[in-house]
Amino acid sequence: MTAAVRYYASLMTRRQTVLAPVLIFLAVLGAVYASDAGPPLAAAAVPAATLVPIGAWLMWLCATSESRAFADVTLVVAGSSGRRLASRLLAVAGIGTALTAAACGWAVVANPHPYPAVVVLEITAMNLSAAAAGIGLGAVFAPPLRTTAGVAVLATTAFVVVSLIVGWMPPLGPLLHAFLAVRPPSGARAALAVGQAAAFGALLAALAHVLGRRAG
Amino acid sequence: MSGRPLRLQAVSWWFKRGRTVLNGIDLDVAPGECVVVRGANGSGKTTLARLAAGVLIARTGRAERARSMAYVPQASDDPPVRMRADRFLDALARMRGTRPSDDVVDALGLRPFVERPMNELSTGTVVKVLIAAAVTGSPQLLVCDEPFADLDAAGHDAVRDLVAAVRTRGGGVLLTDHGETSRALADRELVLRDGRLDG
Numbered sequence: 397m398t399a400a401v402r403y404y405a406s407l408m409t410r411r412q413t414v415l416a417p418v419l420i421f422l423a424v425l426g427a428v429y430a431s432d433a434g435p436p437l438a439a440a441a442v443p444a445a446t447l448v449p450i451g452a453w454l455m456w457l458c459a460t461s462e463s464r465a466f467a468d469v470t471l472v473v474a475g476s477s478g479r480r481l482a483s484r485l486l487a488v489a490g491i492g493t494a495l496t497a498a499a500c501g502w503a504v505v506a507n508p509h510p511y512p513a514v515v516v517l518e519i520t521a522m523n524l525s526a527a528a529a530g531i532g533l534g535a536v537f538a539p540p541l542r543t544t545a546g547v548a549v550l551a552t553t554a555f556v557v558v559s560l561i562v563g564w565m566p567p568l569g570p571l572l573h574a575f576l577a578v579r580p581p582s583g584a585r586a587a588l589a590v591g592q593a594a595a596f597g598a599l600l601a602a603l604a605h606v607l608g609r610r611a612g
Numbered sequence: 613m614s615g616r617p618l619r620l621q622a623v624s625w626w627f628k629r630g631r632t633v634l635n636g637i638d639l640d641v642a643p644g645e646c647v648v649v650r651g652a653n654g655s656g657k658t659t660l661a662r663l664a665a666g667v668l669i670a671r672t673g674r675a676e677r678a679r680s681m682a683y684v685p686q687a688s689d690d691p692p693v694r695m696r697a698d699r700f701l702d703a704l705a706r707m708r709g710t711r712p713s714d715d716v717v718d719a720l721g722l723r724p725f726v727e728r729p730m731n732e733l734s735t736g737t738v739v740k741v742l743i744a745a746a747v748t749g750s751p752q753l754l755v756c757d758e759p760f761a762d763l764d765a766a767g768h769d770a771v772r773d774l775v776a777a778v779r780t781r782g783g784g785v786l787l788t789d790h791g792e793t794s795r796a797l798a799d800r801e802l803v804l805r806d807g808r809l810d811g
Contacts, residue, residue, distance in 0.1 A: 399706035406703065410694040463690035468667045469742060472683040473707045473749070476666075609669050 400483035451530020459538035492527030529567030532597030535604035567593035617784030623673035635807030641784035651804035682746035
């Protein structure tokens, strides 16, 4: 499956439209850390929340990086729709990881607050799990499912907003509550929230797989 | 697994809005056999080809196919992928754990085009690239959806050679077609009409 992941990563890097979500994320980082952004975890919450729609957007771009006919050929060569989806997810996860690294690095360099290793680890976990949730969310709206771009944008935006407002709704509600509302964050609670967000992404990806098989 | 490259049993497919495209299709492709399916526009040939290739999952019925398979989809004007043809062939070969064949690239007359992005190639040239990708896999089942529609003489020869190579290896071939070109290749011709296959 490594070859298929590399193939999709290669397609992504050849799409100029991928620059749009990446630049928006970097702009968010720039805005958050333009001056003293405050305590590290509170400052990191905004980029982490942004990674949900950014991850969904990147997943959409990955799934639309080949025409339907070519996507069919990739499916046949990869062996199954599940393998093709997993390859796409992993390719986008690579970009999500790079954006997480950028978020951590930017925070450490630009924010005049101490960043002990445990805090960097917490920020990394928060960003990675948000990215995973976003990528899973994107998979539900991306081809082979027949969702229009407009519906996907509206649904993703609505989902992120509701998840921010409703404290118990994954991925963002529990994640932000665990890291921000409880000071200092409880390790067990934070780990649970991170696991919850990542599991949420995996669940959505599995849903996308089931629906995609039926849709063709 | 039946040992046949392809076996479809009572396979049906319908769109969500209710139009039934395939209705209880039974189709066996024996080792070394080439089956050609004809039909009017909109009769369901592409749906049948996608089902045979495993891209679609039958709504009802059962489909068994060889593990080693190649699929050449119908030509389309959609921009395929933003990647050079040689890199695309290389990527697909790596997914299969093989290497692309330079001989096939030359036989198809693709050499002048392989360093160009696929989205800048003509529809027929893109189909040739897909044929070159199919050859790389040494498939036991080959499914081609109207492969002759946009091809020149070299492309026709390449499809014939590909079909012959698969049959020689004991594999099976399912072709869909409108015209007469595939007639010489067919061991059996079927007509898809009203969702059913007639012999």
